[in-house]
Amino acid sequence: VATYKAKQVNGEYNPMWYHVLFAHCMIHSLGVLIITQNIYLTMFMLVTHFIIDYTKCERKITFNVDQLLHIVVICIIATLNWKNPLF
Secondary structure, three states: OOOOOOOEEOOEEOOOHHHHHHHHHHHHHHHHHHHHOOHHHHHHHHHHHHHHHHHHHOOOOOHHHHHHHHHHHHHHHHHHHHHOOOO
């Protein structure tokens, strides 16, 4: 998945990139849905994960920045869920 969620694979256009990236983001979002049972937090994870990974795949941010942003998003979700479980 890590390889095929990018537009370019081995220097060639990857026509499946969007589907693989979206599926990858859905998997992460499913974890948020199971834990929080909150559709808003789940959608927040889906959208932010897609944007962060897309930006990394386009080489606009580094792997370390990518990971930091994911951690920040998880902290935001945890805080919102803790402060108000029903959001």
